[in-house]
Amino acid sequence: xxxxxxxxxxxxxxxxxxxxxxxxxxxxxxxxxxxxxxxxxxxxxxxxxxxxxxxxxxxxxxxxxxxxxxxxxxxxxxxxxxxxxxxxxxxxxxxxxxxxxxxxxxxxxxxxxxxxxxxxxxxxxxxxxxxxxxxxxxxxxxxxxxxxxxxxxxxxxxxxxxxxxxxxxxxxxxxxxxxxxxxxxxxxxxxxxxxxxxxxxxxxxxxxxxxxxxxxxxxxxxxxxxxxxxxxxxxxxxxxxxxxxxxxxxxxxxxxxxxxxxxxxxxxxxxxxxxxxxxxxxxxxxxxxxxxxxxxxxxxxxxxxxxxxxxxxxx
Amino acid sequence: xxxxxxxxxxxxxxxxxxxxxxxxxxxxxxxxxxxxxxxxxxxxxxxxxxxxxxxxxxxxxxxxxxx
Numbered sequence: 001x002x003x004x005x006x007x008x009x010x011x012x013x014x015x016x017x018x019x020x021x022x023x024x025x026x027x028x029x030x031x032x033x034x035x036x037x038x039x040x041x042x043x044x045x046x047x048x049x050x051x052x053x054x055x056x057x058x059x060x061x062x063x064x065x066x067x068x069x070x071x072x073x074x075x076x077x078x079x080x081x082x083x084x085x086x087x088x089x090x091x092x093x094x095x096x097x098x099x100x101x102x103x104x105x106x107x108x109x110x111x112x113x114x115x116x117x118x119x120x121x122x123x124x125x126x127x128x129x130x131x132x133x134x135x136x137x138x139x140x141x142x143x144x145x146x147x148x149x150x151x152x153x154x155x156x157x158x159x160x161x162x163x164x165x166x167x168x169x170x171x172x173x174x175x176x177x178x179x180x181x182x183x184x185x186x187x188x189x190x191x192x193x194x195x196x197x198x199x200x201x202x203x204x205x206x207x208x209x210x211x212x213x214x215x216x217x218x219x220x221x222x223x224x225x226x227x228x229x230x231x232x233x234x235x236x237x238x239x240x241x242x243x244x245x246x247x248x249x250x251x252x253x254x255x256x257x258x259x260x261x262x263x264x265x266x267x268x269x270x271x272x273x274x275x276x277x278x279x280x281x282x283x284x285x286x287x288x289x290x291x292x293x294x295x296x297x298x299x300x301x302x303x304x305x306x307x308x309x310x311x312x313x314x315x
Numbered sequence: 316x317x318x319x320x321x322x323x324x325x326x327x328x329x330x331x332x333x334x335x336x337x338x339x340x341x342x343x344x345x346x347x348x349x350x351x352x353x354x355x356x357x358x359x360x361x362x363x364x365x366x367x368x369x370x371x372x373x374x375x376x377x378x379x380x381x382x
Contacts, residue, residue: 193352193367221353258349259342303356305366307349 004030051099184314187217191308193258196225196298203295206310208268210288213281216244217261217309222300224251230293232268232285241270243292245280251299258307266292266310316363324365325374331355332378348381 012018022035024042035041190204208214218227227248231241242249244264256262265277268285298304331354335346343350348367355361363369371379 189367191366192371193348195352195356195361195364195366197364219349221349221356257341257343258347303361305349305353305356307367 006032007034185311186211187309187311189307190216190294190310191296191306193305193307194296196296196304196306198298198301198303201295201297202306203293204308205291205293208286208288208290208292209312210314211286211312212315213284213313214266214286215263215311215313216266216294217263217311218248218252218296219256219258219261219307220252220296220298220304221255221306222298222302222304223253223255224299225304225306226251226297226299227264228295228297229266231270232287232290234270235293243267243270245271245274245277245283261307261309263311268292320363321373324363325378327359328355328370328374328378331358346377346381351378351381 006020007023008018008020010018010021023032024035025031026033026039026042033039190206191202194202194204196202206216216227216229218225225248227242227244229241229243231243234241244266246264248262248264252262254262265280265284266286267274267280267283268287268290269283271280271283274280274283294308296306296308298306328351331351332346335350337344338350341350348370351370352366355365367381370381373379
């Protein structure tokens, strides 16, 4: 057989010119061979193949690797179908379902809305049916994955929003705002509701840690009480020192509750020339892990209950 | 301090606790240790000079748990 020439009937009617047999070029190089069930005419449903390619690309954007794999298998299976099989698949109906799937995937609708759930039970092409069912199952997984991704993105977005709000406070007009706006405060009870008899005193100990400032809060159920403290030069208990501002060395005419204590700044030194909190802070000489004593005097005629707080502040 | 005296003090404290009434002027809207000892000092002689630390170390809950 000469390449590029069509084959003719092997048994023409006598006296008639032999006709051409049903044949087609199988390689694209002119090797015409008879068309038969064993050598079917190659047919490709281009419309369907294009839609599947489109679906594959759309799904790849969503990154569920298993679904992409399923779709690629479906694509190959459909492309390789023989003509007789393709005709049985009712290509238009399948194309319509796939189009719906593409649109739904793009819109991230729930898997339940896919028309794939309406696959007929007597679907003629078992292989494609299995592929579609497999795809449906994979899409359910994709939905779960997408829900998780959406939730993670939501959390990330909230975190970014908080960070953004924080940065708004830190950055002004493109420049870093170096104002210190944060601080940390802790407190503990030096004396916890201790009873002090009339005209007597009790001494309590407290320890400086590494705070920037130490404040002391006083509460007493009776008026006429005084406070004396040690200082960095003097550790005695006889009340010779008053290293706090405001000073409480004379009788206090108030009886503050433990829920609203009177406050003084502990300076660590007995500086009588301090007249404001600003000056007191300038006169604050605290050493880390230094122990001090505080004496509470009850100068009233009744028992008093005293709670004394040490309030630590880091700026 | 005898066991009997200790129990007597605890009973007295418990009675005070169970009859709590808010003291808005001092911002006490629930029982607190400062309020408990204040009331005890007002009501009893407090010869043993008990305070919050004694309550924490000797009294049962809910007394020892007061803030």
